[in-house]
Amino acid sequence: MRALAQISIAAMALLGSVDQTRAQAPADFFKGRTIDLYIGYSVGGGYDVYARMIARHMGRHIPGNPAIVPKNMEGAGSIRLANWLYNVAPRDGTAFGTVSRGAPFDPLLGAPATQFDAREFTWIGSANNEVSVCVAWHTTGIARFQDLLSKELVVGGSSTASDTDQFARLLNALFGTKLKIATGYPGGNEINLAIERGEVGGRCGWSWSSVVATHKHWLEQKRIAVLIQTALTKHADLPDVPLIADLTRTEEERQIVWLIFARQVMGRPFMAPPGVPPERAEVLREAFMSTMKDPQFLAEAEKAKLEIMPVSGAEIEKLVKEVYGTPKATAAKAAAMIR
Numbered sequence: 001m002r003a004l005a006q007i008s009i010a011a012m013a014l015l016g017s018v019d020q021t022r023a024q025a026p027a028d029f030f031k032g033r034t035i036d037l038y039i040g041y042s043v044g045g046g047y048d049v050y051a052r053m054i055a056r057h058m059g060r061h062i063p064g065n066p067a068i069v070p071k072n073m074e075g076a077g078s079i080r081l082a083n084w085l086y087n088v089a090p091r092d093g094t095a096f097g098t099v100s101r102g103a104p105f106d107p108l109l110g111a112p113a114t115q116f117d118a119r120e121f122t123w124i125g126s127a128n129n130e131v132s133v134c135v136a137w138h139t140t141g142i143a144r145f146q147d148l149l150s151k152e153l154v155v156g157g158s159s160t161a162s163d164t165d166q167f168a169r170l171l172n173a174l175f176g177t178k179l180k181i182a183t184g185y186p187g188g189n190e191i192n193l194a195i196e197r198g199e200v201g202g203r204c205g206w207s208w209s210s211v212v213a214t215h216k217h218w219l220e221q222k223r224i225a226v227l228i229q230t231a232l233t234k235h236a237d238l239p240d241v242p243l244i245a246d247l248t249r250t251e252e253e254r255q256i257v258w259l260i261f262a263r264q265v266m267g268r269p270f271m272a273p274p275g276v277p278p279e280r281a282e283v284l285r286e287a288f289m290s291t292m293k294d295p296q297f298l299a300e301a302e303k304a305k306l307e308i309m310p311v312s313g314a315e316i317e318k319l320v321k322e323v324y325g326t327p328k329a330t331a332a333k334a335a336a337m338i339r
Contacts, residue, residue: 026283029093031064037270038071038085038097040078041158044189046210048072050127050268050306051098054288057297061287074186077162078103079113086116089273093280096124096272101263102163104271108324109335111161118320122272122281125288126311130267131235132163133211134171134179134204135224137195142202143225145242148177156191156200157183163205163263164191166338167230170260171204171244173337174253179204202227207267208235209307216305231264232257255326256334262323266316267309285313 039051048070055068073081078099089095104118134155136142142153148171157165160183168179182200185191192215194200202224211219211226218224229235229243244261248254272284291297292310301308 025063026093026280027063029064029280030062030066030283033064033066033094035059035062035066035068035093036071036095037068038073038081038089038095040074040081040097040099040103041072041187042074042189043072044214045187046207046214047078047098047100047268048187048189049210049213049304051270053297053300053304053306054127054270054291056300057294058287058291061290061294062283073097076113077159077165079106079111079159079161083113083115085271085273086121091273091275093272093276093284096122096270096284098268098270100162101126101130101266101269102166102260103161104266104269104320105259105263105323106161108326108331109338110332111339113161119317119324120274121320122274122276122284123313123316123320124270124272124281124284125292125313126266126270126316127268127292128209128307128309129311130264131208131229131231131233131238132167132205132264133208133229133238133241134167134202134227135206135211136202136227138223138225139198140201142227145177145228148179148227149175150178152178152180153202154180154182154200156185156194156203157181158185158187158191159183160339163230164188164203165205166260167205169338170256170334171228171230174244174256175247205230208237209267212237212307213305230261232261252330252333255330256337259323259326259330259334260338262319265319266311269316271313271316281313288313 037055039048041047052070055070059068082099082103085097107114171177191203226241234243
């Protein structure tokens with residue numbers, strides 16, 4: 001009995017310690033700590049560039065001014081990181097990450113490798129509302145979308161779960177384009193190198209903000225042709241490039257396009273694991289949105305030609321729940337098209 005009492009006292013002390021940690025004021029909790037910001041792709045791509053810039057500024061807006069350290073965890077089009085954040089990462093506010101804008105919806109679309117429910121993540125925010133494009137290298141002879149209906153274009157991809165692969169497959173299924181996907185590249189940076197080496201002739205699912213930020217010289221030198229915008233609305237920079245939403249012919253096609261491209265609203269999403277204490281989750285959300293308005297951050301983003309059109313964590317949370325309410329029959333048809 002005495003041993004049981006000692007165990008009970010120890011357990012109560014441990015629970016008290018946990019409760020005390022959770023009850024700490026955010027400034028006390030975060031002071032002197034390091035927050036790990038995980039990036040689901042390799043160094044040098046668009047997601048990496050955005051995340052590293054945010055890491056340099058966001059700590060100033062968190063009470064206690066913790067250091068934020070970016071770390072890359074690429075694999076499976078960022079599904080590896082999404083699974084890790086959901087199942088393994090600490091749930092105390094010291095870890096968050098950025099994954100493909102499409103990864104959160106992969107469970108809905110039947111992706112077998114997913115081990116998460118995106119509705120349960122702690123959504124922090126998005127750096128922009130994104131428009132993606134398909135491009136072709138200047139030596140391919142493909143200069144406009146209509147060319148894809150008669151000529152094959154080999155495009156680079158990172159995994160079946162990524163925009164690079166899914167957007168190309170959807171175009172093939174809906175419109176009969178002749179896109180052939182060479183997948184398995186760690187990230188967008190490697191796909192771009194493959195384009196230059198002649199391994200592939202282009203890519204789909206490439207964020208327009210990344211094109212401008214990292215390869216504007218390709219546009220200026222006419223080394224790539226922008227073929228189509230894969231989003232729900234056109235980008236102001238591309239008034240003459242066709243939009244996939246405008247090419248749909250039936251209500252079913254419109255529903256499928258909405259389901260797949262609603263992700264563009266959360267173009268550069270950041271989220272923490274489920275179960276982060278609400279007061280710390282709110283601190284991270286507020287710090288993220290404050291960073292998006294920070295003059296130093298905006299000056300650096302402008303210099304790097306990074307588009308900033310922030311979306312709040314609350315807006316992303318609402319969007320994810322709405323998308324997960326898609327009728328199962330529609331989701332099944334969309335899944336069959338992109339797999």
